[in-house]
Amino acid sequence: MPSTYYSQYPKFHVAVDCIIFGFKKGQLKVLLQKRPFEPRQGEWSLMGGFVKRDEDIDSAAQRVLYQLTGLKTIYMKQVGAFGSVNRDSGDRVISIAFFALVDIDRVNEELNHENSAYWEDMEKLPPLLFDHKEMIEGALKKLRGMINRHPVGFELLPPLFTLTQLQLLYETILGEKIDKRNFRKRVGELSFIEKTDAIDKQSSKRGAALYRFNGTVYQKEPVFKL
Amino acid sequence: MPSTYYSQYPKFHVAVDCIIFGFKKGQLKVLLQKRPFEPRQGEWSLMGGFVKRDEDIDSAAQRVLYQLTGLKTIYMKQVGAFGSVNRDSGDRVISIAFFALVDIDRVNEELNHENSAYWEDMEKLPPLLFDHKEMIEGALKKLRGMINRHPVGFELLPPLFTLTQLQLLYETILGEKIDKRNFRKRVGELSFIEKTDAIDKQSSKRGAALYRFNGTVYQKEPVFKL
DNA sequence: TCAAAAGTGTTAAGTTTACACCCATGA
DNA sequence: TCATGGGTGTAAACTTAACACTTTTGA
Numbered sequence: 309m310p311s312t313y314y315s316q317y318p319k320f321h322v323a324v325d326c327i328i329f330g331f332k333k334g335q336l337k338v339l340l341q342k343r344p345f346e347p348r349q350g351e352w353s354l355m356g357g358f359v360k361r362d363e364d365i366d367s368a369a370q371r372v373l374y375q376l377t378g379l380k381t382i383y384m385k386q387v388g389a390f391g392s393v394n395r396d397s398g399d400r401v402i403s404i405a406f407f408a409l410v411d412i413d414r415v416n417e418e419l420n421h422e423n424s425a426y427w428e429d430m431e432k433l434p435p436l437l438f439d440h441k442e443m444i445e446g447a448l449k450k451l452r453g454m455i456n457r458h459p460v461g462f463e464l465l466p467p468l469f470t471l472t473q474l475q476l477l478y479e480t481i482l483g484e485k486i487d488k489r490n491f492r493k494r495v496g497e498l499s500f501i502e503k504t505d506a507i508d509k510q511s512s513k514r515g516a517a518l519y520r521f522n523g524t525v526y527q528k529e530p531v532f533k534l
Numbered sequence: 535m536p537s538t539y540y541s542q543y544p545k546f547h548v549a550v551d552c553i554i555f556g557f558k559k560g561q562l563k564v565l566l567q568k569r570p571f572e573p574r575q576g577e578w579s580l581m582g583g584f585v586k587r588d589e590d591i592d593s594a595a596q597r598v599l600y601q602l603t604g605l606k607t608i609y610m611k612q613v614g615a616f617g618s619v620n621r622d623s624g625d626r627v628i629s630i631a632f633f634a635l636v637d638i639d640r641v642n643e644e645l646n647h648e649n650s651a652y653w654e655d656m657e658k659l660p661p662l663l664f665d666h667k668e669m670i671e672g673a674l675k676k677l678r679g680m681i682n683r684h685p686v687g688f689e690l691l692p693p694l695f696t697l698t699q700l701q702l703l704y705e706t707i708l709g710e711k712i713d714k715r716n717f718r719k720r721v722g723e724l725s726f727i728e729k730t731d732a733i734d735k736q737s738s739k740r741g742a743a744l745y746r747f748n749g750t751v752y753q754k755e756p757v758f759k760l
Numbered sequence: 761t762c763a764a765a766a767g768t769g770t771t772a773a774g775t776t777t778a779c780a781c782c783c784a785t786g787a
Numbered sequence: 788t789c790a791t792g793g794g795t796g797t798a799a800a801c802t803t804a805a806c807a808c809t810t811t812t813g814a
Contacts, residue, residue: 313571314625317584319545322617322628345539358543365617365628389615389630391548391591399540402548402591402628404615453679472765489768490804512765514811698792715795716777738792739785 323403324369325356325440327387327447328377330412331464334476335429337412338444339376342424343437347398353437354444355425356403369406376423378416383409383463387446395439407447409463448481455481459500459521459532468518470508471495478534494534495519500526549629550595551582551666553613553673554603556638557690560702561655563638564670565602568650569663573624579663580670581651582629595632602649604642609635609689613672621665633673635689674707681707685726685758688747696734696742697721704760720760721745726752 328339343353355376359368366384373382387405395401412427420426428434433444455461461477462469475491495501502525506518526532554565569579581602585594592610599608613631621627638653646652654660659670681687687703688695701717721727728751732744752758 314547314584314627317547318587320548320585321540321543322546322548358540359546359617359628361544361626362619364619365615386614388612389591391585391630393588393590400587401540402585404617470766487804487806488766489806492767493769512811513813514764514766516766696793713778714793715779718794719796735785739787740783740791740793741785742793 321399321401322359322365323356323401324359324365324372325354325390325403325405325443326369326372326376326384327354327405327407327444328373329407329409329447329451329464330415330427331477331480332412332427334480335431336480337427337429338433339415339420339425340428340434340436341376341426344424348437351437352428352434354405354440355423365404366406369404369408373408376419376425377410377414378419379410379414383460385450387443387450390439390443392439397438403443405443405446407451409451409460411464411466413466452481456534457532459523459526461534462521468504468506468508468520470511470516470518472511472516474519491534498532498534547625547627548585548591549582549627550585550591550598551580551616551629551631551669552595552598552602552610553580553631553633553670554599555633555635555673555677555690556641556653557703557706558638558653560706561657562706563653563655564659565641565646565651566654566660566662567602567652570650574663577663578654578660580631580666581649591630592632595630595634599634602645602651603636603640604645605636605640609686611676613669613676616665616669618665623664629669631669631672633677635677635686637690637692639692678707682760683758685747685749685752687760694730694732694734694744694746696737696744698737698742700745717760724758724760 330337330339339355340352341355343349343351355372357368357372359365363371369384370382373384374380384406387407389402389404391402393400395403430448433441455478461474461481464477465473471492474495475486475488479486500522502520502522504518504520507515508518509515556563556565565581566578567581569575569577581598583594583598585591589597595610596608599610600606610632613633615628615630617628619626621629656674659667681704687700687707690703691699697718700721701712701714705712726748728746728748730744730746733741734744735741
């Protein structure tokens with residue numbers, strides 16, 4: 309009788325909450341939602357959802373991400389479980405936070421609209437539901453800790469990007485200025501960041517070379533240092 | 535009706551599993567238990583327990599640690615949530631893994647014995663229950679990632695320790711040799727690692743100076759680099 | 761023609777690594 | 788007296804940080 313021993317113990321609602329990061333115009337942004345149900349309907353919150361009976365927790369997070377962005381292959385990483393007794397005023401809910409990195413231009417705006425979700429600058433977050441602020445802080449900390457050793461920053465950029473964009477992304481996430489020449493020297497040493505012959509004319513009159521992250525080349529010798 | 539909306543969603547058993555690290559004779563060890571209940575009773579596993587209805591998840595982990603070691607103020611850190619649908623063959627259980635660092639000499643051996651728990655070298659772990667191997671790997675990775683930036687290694691040593699012990703600890707956790715003179719030079723720069731006038735005569739005829747980690751001094755300028 | 765962003769190398773400072781011998785003691 | 792682990796400094800290699808001017812072009 310396998311379940312006999314377990315069944316004397318309580319069960320809990322288990323949810324996932326997603327910190328969806330995007331990057332635009334030198335700003336790191338998070339996708340926030342007006343909570344669509346009670347209690348505390350209408351408050352700013354992360355997008356979340358309850359785990360289903362036959363669903364892995366990562367699948368639950370992917371499902372929530374898909375609902376809100378229309379994107380399937382999203383970079384996603386677990387931040388951790390949040391399980392204080394009174395963290396949720398509705399009932400006891402243990403929530404597992406995940407952060408996701410998306411190219412903000414690929415996100416389906418209609419889905420955002422339908423879900424009352426909006427991009428907010430990390431600089432000016434409104435007061436948030438429950439422990440969602442903590443979750444975002446945990447996610448940012450994790451992102452900061454890995455951005456220099458893992459090639460994840462590209463997930464926040466379009467497939468082709470300029471070195472200025474890339475540098476700005478690093479500066480924003482790390483919260484510090486980086487020397488342009490030193491940064492470009494380091495990028496130049498990475499074979500998997502490839503210069504294309506496309507030119508970006510958006511950001512300057514002169515035009516800037518567009519680069520691309522080549523995952524295949526990276527896989528061959530997965531060593532990253534920026 | 536706060537709970538009305540939530541209550542349409544399923545509930546799950548939620549457990550904590552503890553990776554308890556100890557260090558002795560140049561070996562990193564984990565405290566493993568013969569599983570005391572079905573299913574798969576008798577298999578090697580981490581010490582775990584179900585979260586109680588009115589208990590934070592960290593409190594649950596502390597409770598489990600206390601049951602097995604008799605220790606109350608243990609360094610503990612969350613590794614993450616493990617929630618694959620079929621990870622537990624008994625029933626669906628979402629488990630949150632924590633790792634703990636203990637001074638192996640302070641652990642209550644009787645409690646270990648009562649719980650059929652034994653210290654196993656990390657080098658020679660037996661096959662383990664469910665995804666417990668993964669949990670240990672996650673814990674070790676996390677520990678490796680923080681040991682050079684946070685003063686946590688001392689948690690695995692007695693209050694007074696020799697520099698050789700400390701170096702051996704670092705070598706074992708990082709899995710690489712460290713140059714003795716360079717290591718001691720770096721230690722010498724840290725004001726919160728204090729030389730005492732006690733001498734250890736256990737490990738050598740000549741005797742080695744015993745050092746102490748001074749948390750108060752560290753708090754004043756919490757910058758760690760080893 | 762000029763404002764705005766792109767692009768480009770060198771040097772000094774700091775950090776990390778490699779390396780070998782003498783010391784004190786108990787058996 | 789000798790085997791064992793404790794304790795100590797220096798120089799070379801490498802890495803990081805600081806720094807300023809020229810180019811291109813659309814408005």
